[in-house]
Amino acid sequence: MSTKHFINDPTHLVNTALHSLTLTNPNVALDSDNKIIYRRPSDAPQQVSIISGGGSGHEPSFAAMVGPGMLSAAVAGTIFASPSAEQVRNGIMSRVDTEKGVLVVVMNYTGDILNFGMAVEKAIAAGQAVEMVVVGDDVGVGRKKTGKVGRRGIAGTVLVLKIAGALAAQGRSLEEVAKVARLTAANIVSVGASLEHVHVPGRVIDSSEALAPEQVEVGMGIHNEPGSSREKLELPQLVERMLTQLLDQSDKDRAFLNVNSNEVVLLINNLGGVSVLELGGITTEVVNQLSDKYNIRPVRTISGTFMTSLNGQGFSITLLNVVNTDIGGPSMIELLDAPSEVTGWSAPVQKTSWEAKNTATRTDTAGTNKETQPSGLQMDAKHATSVLTNALERVIAAEPEVTKYDTIVGDGDCGIGLKRGAEAILKHIQQKPLTGDVVVDVASIVQVVETAMDGTSGALYAIFLNALVHALRTLGSGEAGPSVWSAALKLSCEALSKYTPAQPGDRTLVDALYPFVEVLGKTGDVKQAADAARKAADETKGMQASLGRSVYIGGSGYEEVPDPGAWGLACFFLGLGGVKPTEEGWESI
Template sequence: MQTKHFFTDPNHLVLTALNSLTLTNPSLALDVENKIVFRRPDAPRKPKKVSIVTGGGSGHEPAFAGFVGQGLCDAAVAGTIFASPSAEQIRRTAIDRVPTDQGVLIIPNNYTGDVLNFGMATEKSRAAGIKTEFFAMADDVGVGRTKSGKVGRRGIGGGILILKLAGALAEAGGSLDQVYRLVQQTNDNLVSIGSSLQHVHVPGRGVPEDSIASDEVEVGMGIHNEPGSHRTKFELVGLVTTMLRQLLDPNDSDRAYIKYTPKDKFVLLINNLGGVSPIELSGILDEVHRQLTGSYNIKPVRVIQGSFLTSLNGLGFSISLLKLEDTGLGAGKSMLELLDAPAEATGWSNPIPTPTWENRNDSPVQLKNSNLGQENPSNLKLDPAIVKKILGAGLKSVISAEPEVTRFDTIVGDGDCGIGLKRGAEAIQKLLDTAPLTDDIVNTVNQIVTVVENVMDGTSGAIYAIFLNALAHGLRDQDKGSPLPASTEVWAKALKHSVNALAKYTPAKPGDRTLIDALVPFCDTLFQSKDVHAAAAAAQKGTESTKSMKASLGRSVYVGSEEEWVGKIPDPGAYGLSEFLTGLAKSA
């Protein structure tokens, strides 16, 4: 493993790498504070064009900022190395850094943190009145259906083909609905797998304890050092044989994601994970192509090689195969034509043309910043005194329950669930005590959303933030232009909307032993009965049922011994939420 780097400060490295893109492509600008690379507002741009926003953790260059430019993406937002950017960074990208008149497609790779944070930004964009679609690219077959479970396939190198087709269609005037359908269709016909001889080392961090033996290779290893399907003795011909079998074997029920016939045409992409020399990558491509034509009778109509989505200096590569299908979009908009369309992005193969250099403008870009403190008013009304009374009772209940939640989470988790809930509850209570609340309930919910996003971290914090953002949207949707009391029926409809929105970004369902086991019964019962007491009882019943459930998501999957808690300990997140809902109902 190579542990020597020219940079020792990873944060400084990320910023300098992002800034370099504005030097190699003069049509781009950088929002340093939010780590957003975006097309300059004064650069040439076709009118009435859908905006495409992507992004993810740094360390995968040229993904994702290297794919920003005419004909590809409109903006990319970067996190720290191997970590998702925050929802606030993404929200600012989608609302403030790209045109929104024709809608926005938000399209990260399929990793939990990315899905939650990009999903939260999607809901905030929708709540702001912007037509927005969300799609998580998922092309990896390395771990198979059984191992990937509800999370689904990971997003790896093949995703650049999805971005390229989407960007070309948007440039050609495709509508948001057309672009969204195309990315779904492309993903359905795309398979990828990577392999690596060694883990990578992140600048400024210690050396990972696990190491791959010098004569072995990890088949299917992910782009963050995640394990793949297995390790085996290394020999290139045999490795390529194994990888192609996992991509194309129709009898492998765990990995047969695409069906094909001898008449089907394919695009082949060989992606360097960062540390393979160009001459070796060329030799790898030759071996892959030889086996594709000889063993599978597949002669790709396009062969693409290079570094598109890396893993720092990862000593590995990935193979992606895209089966071409009729898009139904007419002349000039087939998958192949869209792939061949020009793109002014340094991460893609085409160079920046002369007109772009002639239009160079080095003057600073005036950054637009939306003011979340001045929300559009709504006509949904609720007396602030009632809000403080009912919500305060729920907050008091969850704060009191912290020791028990912490005890439960110490047994089945990492022990921080209770503290996180208490921290969030205390911050919301402080808002109720100090903020000048009005009778505009949508405005109040938005203020609470801001508090939750700032003080509650981790997966549960993201889930609560997405849910509350969707709640604000669900309430505003019921505003018909004249004053309307925020009745139980209004809340029930909004909560139902929030549950549906949350389901887009987390695979958790009732029965998975998560806070969803308390949340969904509460919302469903309230929607059906309009009785908050019955809804709170349903949440308690759902929480109690988690005692006998086997965990399928979260840290409970691999923390602690089931003998310690099965039949005894409820899910801590569900328990904490149920306590809040019970306290809230008692004061209603």
Template sequence: MSSKHFISDPTRLVDSALAALPKLNPSVTLDPENKIVYLSDSHTSDQVNLVSGGGSGHEPSFGALVGSGILTASVAGTIFASPSAEQVRRCILGAAVSGEKGVCVIVMNYTGDVLNFGMAVEKAKARGAKVEMIVVGDDAGVGRKAGGKVGRRGIAGTVLVVKIAGALAKSGASLDEVGKIARLTADNMVSIGASLSHCHVPGRVEDSGEGGVKYGEIEIGMGIHNEAGSEHLSASLPSTIKTMLARMLDPSDSDRAFFCLSASEPHVLLINNLGGVSVLEMSGIATEALSQLESDYNVKPVRILCGTYMTSLNMPGFSLTLLKLADTGLGGGKDMLNLLDAPAEAIGWTAPVTPETWSKQSSSSSTTDPATAKPTAPEEKPQPSGLTLPIASTKETLTCALNRVIAAEPQITHYDTLVGDGDCGIGLKRGAEAILDLLNKILSPSSTDNSETIDAAILVQEIAGVVEMSMDGTSGALYAIFLNALAAGLRSSSSSTSSQTPVTPQTWSAALSSSLASLSKYTPARPGDRTLVDALFPFVEAMKEGDVKAAAQKAKEGAESTKGMRASLGRTVYVGGEGWSEVPDPGAVGVAGFVAGLVG
């Protein structure tokens, strides 16, 4: 592993790497402001559009996989960090991806990707778009016990899901068919990685060195973001691959038996370079892996892909993925193997770019100037629901609740210093202050007439936008997803957008329940996991009775119940010490404080 780079500025590195893609493949266009790469003619194609993405540093995934027959568009974050939900929303709803057949979003199972892509999906759905999201988790390096509710990480096998789904989309399949086969592919696949050391992230002063991997050792199960693996071996390549295949395929390993191997069924083997292994060594690794698959498991893959598909910067390691070619049930040549073999014109895949495409280079729109880039999404005004709130009293109530959150910042920060990274209180305060600024702009009556109203769904959606932009981290994404889904729930509760009807407690209750159900799709957090959900769930449940004061009390009790509760999700899981036994969860305290402020 080298800590020296030709481009050490991480921002410049990502921007310049993206800028190369439309020059290397003239069929794609770059929106540099939003880090979106997309097929130039995607807005005129009559097919399901396929979107993926994630943090940079995994190239050629996913920007170089944009091309005819594979991805329609990709959204990039900074190195090892998810793109924002707003970037993804602009991709889904804008010129980068459009059409009547819908959008299939495929992401790897990492919290930031699931939350931010999920938030964008919910926002797109709220505007009437047809969108489906598939989350891929194929890493056997994370067993059931370690993965818990989060589940397996997504690694290189995701590329096979993208390729098969992309070919099916190009064939004219429906959104339901593309989503079904993408899930089927993900469910019949298992992967694991091994490396000689961790990678080095450009721009970081600290030297990650060997990442705890001693000379002569190999780490099994290392993640693609420098996450530690499950074990260190002082081993040769043959014994390393033997261990990797056992973790992938041994049915007696109840912690990792995710995959039902059947030698009588056809399989595809992907041997992926994690970034720092020579081509010479990759071929030697392929020979050893194929030999052991045949001798130990009686498996002879019908297709073998060996190369660089999903990296971890310069990590000197590789991963193995085995895909069982399950029956798609579609017929007409739409089996997994044909879809995998179908042509794809993307520089990250093996098919070459045709001369006809190269001839487009002179007229291709491949600018990297944000001022001249094609816009990827129109700025839309939130649609009204017809449900109204009185401006004066609503502003008074929300201001009281938000000021209570701001006042609680020192206490929440103290709690989070003991059990987290100390930023929960500051994040909540920053979000509350930003919402107060918004309220002063949009909830200012034009007269002393106390009968003035505002549309409830518009207000909630405006607040969601402020939360998304002002609060970072996992809690910000959770709040933004919840609020966007709440706005959608209010709209679905309204029979008409033309009539003006005051919001009732029953309407709020139904919308809150719908919002909580949507949030639950993107996080496994439930009461008892020591998160903000411990206060949110009981509040929403109690609201079914229509008594806000009683619901606020339930939220308070839920937050208090987290004191002494061992966390199963969130950063607290990784923080040492026994601080969790002494204080309640900071996020839950924040929720309880806000809803308590709603009742004075």
């Protein structure tokens, strides 16, 4: 791999690259604090706004696809890392028009789904009309290996963005735009291949992962993730292997889509380091094999650089099964052909846009710091403070054991993360006592969780609590008794399931969450529900993980300890149930 760069500071690299887009496209502006490229305000008719984004390093996706006819905004993280939920929330709430609704499109990576999902739930709780579509088009890793995580999102995502953007520009509703985006995503398959890993500026080289001379990795992901195999293949044999993974219906591990439409779109994508000359040769080889071996003659062949892996020495092949959109309007082909003014697609910026010299920007913060309105749903603030304090102190006391468990089966940060969040909430309710309005109080705690807790568990808790705020607000006014909490918690579990496939038995915090909610609904007794959560957390000992970092760590540690996240949450519930730890064990208070 090439380790020489003109800009070696990754932070400076991302910031200056984003700024460059405002120099090459007069339609867009930059919110540098939140790393958001967005369309400048104009007199154009209101339309559904489309937001996408993810880690930097995949340019021109996503920021260079902002402009008329495509994205309304793109939110950038650091290189190969998801942007934070707060960045995305700012994008949804204050950098795009929201009158007609907002569609958020993300690729299927855990960090992206959780952080974008958290922001979506926050926006929905604030009353915004927001839909989220997740794209997973990669067939490089089969069903057995991906399991519940599902297929990775790669270059096929760009076709979803182009089609959805063109439809939104025609003034269609959020429901229609989201429907066609999902339909497009469901009819795309992609696979990549690369001759070498890429080097991220500023990072130490890991030579142990390097490919041998003449080797190619079939199915390599866009963050250096492994694919299906490493082999010595010439281009014709490599393309044959890739097309087999895309099209062979007898391969039940990878037959994700039957490409049998009369119209097929082909996208050949440069991962960043392939010359224009060589990409042309690759395109010809792919088109010839599709025709000769599969009798597929694409109605559109699009070849270029759309979604990179920095300077990756590879390419990907995407096939779109063109199907009826069933909205009584334009076809997928017409939407792909529709004009757009973005530098990341194949259309030039129009003369009229340059001459307009539009310098308008968005600097308002309306909607991002809106005060939560009272709901009329009440609880005893003094009692609630006492119960919550006991629960949080129990989490803090449990940090050493949670850390011990996570050191065995994870990366050791779960206990510290839970403790940090619990301490921050305690400090918050001391400085800003609970009001007794359930929605106001939970909403204020959500802000603390979003700020104080990081990592996957932090995102999961924030999504759940944002959904809880929204659920509680829908349950009317009066006293917030066990039945109200039970109903709201069930709705929050449903919202959480949109962003994680975790179910009881997967060895995650959900193993403690679901039993608590279920027993609370049946009995109305918090202590019984907490006991059920503790029992379920205990039973994760010996349970093999289906999700999370433990899947990759392996070993036999899972046989020795319970899941750290489930145990930490069970400790919180026990505190809510009026149980505290003593030197002898547990006692009620």
